[in-house]
Amino acid sequence: MEPNRKYDSKVYDAEQSCVFRKTKEQFGGLSNMASGFPLRINNIPILSSEALYQACRFPSLPDVQSKILNQRSPMTAKMVGKPFREDTRADWEDVRIKIMRWCLKVKLAQNYFEFGKLLESTFDKQIVEDSSKDDFWGAVRDKSDNDKLIGVNALGRLLMEIRHFYNEHRFSYNMFVVEPLSIPDFLLFGHPIQVVDERINFISHLERIMHCKEAIKINYTVKPSILSEEVVIISDIPTSSLNTLFIKDKTASTKKVAAPKDKPAKRKREAKKVGEPAEKAKGKATRKSSVRFLKDQPMLPLS
Ligand SMILES: Nc1c(N[C@@H]2O[C@H](COP(=O)(O)O)[C@@H](O)[C@H]2O)[nH]c(=O)[nH]c1=O
Structure with missing residues (x-):
């Protein structure tokens, strides 16, 4: 030994x-x-x-x-x-x-x-x-x-x-x-x-399991201000441990999603269509969301 x-x-x-x-x-x-x-x-x-x-x-x-x-x-x-x-x-x-x-x-x-x-x-x-x-x-x-x-x-x-x-x-x-x-x-x-x-691979994996390809874009910029951003919890991801993951996804998600204030009225209306199927919204200009990874911080969402 x-x-x-x-x-x-x-x-x-x-x-x-x-x-x-x-x-x-x-x-x-x-x-x-x-x-x-x-x-x-x-x-x-x-x-x-x-x-x-x-x-x-x-x-x-x-x-x-x-x-x-x-x-x-x-x-x-x-x-x-x-x-x-x-x-x-x-x-x-x-x-x-x-x-x-x-x-x-x-x-x-x-x-x-x-x-x-x-x-x-x-x-x-x-x-x-x-x-x-x-x-x-x-x-x-x-x-x-x-x-x-x-x-x-x-x-x-x-x-x-x-x-x-x-x-x-x-x-x-x-x-x-x-x-x-x-x-x-x-x-x-x-x-x-x-x-x-592995950030991009992780996001791609999420996209696959959430069936919302291209719904999430990755952005590496670190901005402490995003801490105050509104977030939406997507709870139907088929992995229990993902339930705590905050993702802001205007097209795939729910009531809590606010229309971006600086966007034209039409796009605001589109963003407010609650529960709209992701497929239908595909390709729209409002379809923009991302997840940011912050050093020493939980992964936080923002648009
Ligand atoms: N010695 C042993 C295992 N031990 C594993 O071997 C690795 C280190 O080996 P070493 O470089 O020799 O110190 C390490 O991953 C350790 O967990 N595992 C096994 O299935 N069977 C074995 O017989």
């Missing part, structure tokens, strides 16, 4: 915790070995957070990174890097937690609904990776009491941190924009890892 002098080991009650071991189990998606949470860094598709994490070991060996990222299975991605372990970046022990946290943030930003829902399903329980021998990333069953798991459980603890972050920053700028780490040689195929910005 890895000597974990730097980190404190904890004891977890398996019955009371959200434990994952196999990827197909209830909380298996929390494992980095889970498929179905694809990522994209510097426009390069990456099949799992495990592959991304392992690739980060070898910033100066693009061929090894390529080998890792070309594997279909996350476990194989880890395995093919093993023969090169002695070429792992020299500061790995110091940066690996940061890198894992960054990988998990990317996993959340790029799999917002699926991963977010999974995190939500753990409520405020302890999250523990049940491992047969790795008591650093996970925790190991106590030989004398199988219901006890002992270990640093670094991955479980990072996941709880991410869960807290998700609960605090839901639909915020910070949720969708993940800055690269400021560590030396944070490279993929010889190029610095770029900021991950």
Whole structure:
């Protein structure tokens, strides 16, 4: 077992915790070995957070990174890097937690609904990776009491941190924009890892599930004044966690929508047609809405 002098080991009650071991189990998606949470860094598709994490070991060996990222299975991605372990970046022990946290943030930003829902399903329980021998990333069953798991459980603890972050920053700028780490040689195929910005993808996803294509436009300008803008809650989005999302959409929404004061009278009348089907309003000049992401603020609506 890895000597974990730097980190404190904890004891977890398996019955009371959200434990994952196999990827197909209830909380298996929390494992980095889970498929179905694809990522994209510097426009390069990456099949799992495990592959991304392992690739980060070898910033100066693009061929090894390529080998890792070309594997279909996350476990194989880890395995093919093993023969090169002695070429792992020299500061790995110091940066690996940061890198894992960054990988998990990317996993959340790029799999917002699926991963977010999974995190939500753990409520405020302890999250523990049940491992047969790795008591650093996970925790190991106590030989004398199988219901006890002992270990640093670094991955479980990072996941709880991410869960807290998700609960605090839901639909915020910070949720969708993940800055690269400021560590030396944070490279993929010889190029610095770029900021991950999922805002447009998130909006496109919303448009798809709301069936109101082009209803929402994105605008990056940050204006504190929008805090006072009138907002409309669209509550019929078929994802319960979206019910708190404020969106101002003049065409698809309800009574509360005010006509823009600075618009010609005809357009005011159009905007006031309450409950008008989105299809009918398509293409009208009034059909203008947007969502803004503010740094450190919940995502706020405005027109
Ligand atoms: N060792 C282990 C898992 N642990 C995972 O391996 C990753 C770190 O590996 P390493 O770079 O060797 O420290 C990390 O994602 C951790 O959660 N998972 C599994 O399914 N099976 C295993 O046997």
